[in-house]
Amino acid sequence: MASMPLGPQHVQPPQVGAPPQQQPPQAENDPMNVDSRGGSQMVTEKEMSATVVEGNDAVTGHIISTTIGGKNGEPKRTISYMAERVVGTGSFGIVFQARCLETGEAVAIKKVLQDRRYKNRELQLMRLMDHPNVISLKHCFFSTTSRDELFLNLVMEYVPETMYRVIKHYTSMNQRMPLIYVKLYTYQIFRGLAYIHTVPGVCHRDVKPQNLLVDPLTHQVKLCDFGSAKVLVKGESNISYICSRYYRAPELIFGATEYTTSIDIWSAGCVLAELLLGQPLFPGENQVDQLVEIIKVLGTPTREEIRCMNPNYTDFRFPQIKAHPWHKVFHKRMPPEAIDLASRLLQYSPSLRCSALEALSHSFFDELREPNARLPNGRPLPPLFNFKQELAGAPPELINRLIPEHIRRQTGVGLGLGFPYPAGTQM
The missing domain is CATH 1.10.510.10 (Transferase(Phosphotransferase) domain 1)
Structure with a gap:
């Protein structure tokens, strides 16, 4: 408990008017996806076929090989990871640190049990995001176990x-x-x-x-x-x-x-x-x-x-x-x-x-x-100060407050900031 002098030290929990008793979360209205606005929510065979890795029961010391690329004319290539240590566990599954055998790069792989009926909301959202202060998704693949369980593996940058x-x-x-x-x-x-x-x-x-x-x-x-x-x-x-x-x-x-x-x-x-x-x-x-x-x-x-x-x-x-x-x-x-x-x-x-x-x-x-x-x-x-589209539509005075004058002098009007400044913004 916080050791702060907070006046009355023995506040009795309210006997009447207490917050409603809540149960652990059930599925929300949009059945496991970015939102409820359309599109099939099923994980299709096509989505899984190119990336399924079999026999992925073990974690530490296990080598995982998968294929990436193959879209927009990009050649397919095999990439392999050596699982090194578990860095997090929870009801969702596990996160482990791994090393790419081809490049030596350290990555974090989040492995979650995948319901074949639904797409994974976390994956859909991470594909939308690109920001220096948000963990980046490198790629993903599915894996199966000897019990025919399907797992989604999110390969992310590793931060120690x-x-x-x-x-x-x-x-x-x-x-x-x-x-x-x-x-x-x-x-x-x-x-x-x-x-x-x-x-x-x-x-x-x-x-x-x-x-x-x-x-x-x-x-x-x-x-x-x-x-x-x-x-x-x-x-x-x-x-x-x-x-x-x-x-x-x-x-x-x-x-x-x-x-x-x-x-x-x-x-x-x-x-x-x-x-x-x-x-x-x-x-x-x-x-x-x-x-x-x-x-x-x-x-x-x-x-x-x-x-x-x-x-x-x-x-x-x-x-x-x-x-x-x-x-x-x-x-x-x-x-x-x-x-x-x-x-x-x-x-x-x-x-x-x-x-x-x-x-x-x-x-x-x-x-x-x-x-x-x-x-x-x-x-x-x-x-x-390398803001992206989050400043689009912000009042000029707020933008001027957020971008220091010395940065404005260095970069010029909106240079490299990824969005048009509102008219009247002083840089």
């Missing part, structure tokens, strides 16, 4: 660390993460979210330190694990039992089914707070306790705030707890800009949370926009 392990590293040494790294990591999280929210229109739905990869040399951050991600369509229902508990937005706890990408913004706010504190801000032990942890900081939500989270929720009997001042949540020397950003992200009302692009423009990140900004070891920062 996670934000979770970086946080644990500093905690184990009883140190706080240097603020420059907090800024750098959080900025890149929002850059990735700004892209997936606006270009393919994807909601990640499981932003947490374990799903944020960190390159320890360059300090580049990448969003990974799109197994819970979905294109949210206005008016369509979605499951509310989604996202890991500590990072779950309050509207999900209240059972909302028509939520927006602002659930990712809440999760990212929780990650920011965790980087600043060295421990989770809302470490609930169960669904009800999670709401209690949030109430201890934000206070009891008003009727209007509950309506904004879930218009169908009608039981308003909660213990009346006052909000805890944000400056008392963090240590005394915390920069006010950090506290201000956290408070703008962690709002009960989803519509009051700032967007990912608005978060990027916050003054907390101004240090990263300085012409001489460097890593503590003197090396350059990873690319932070």
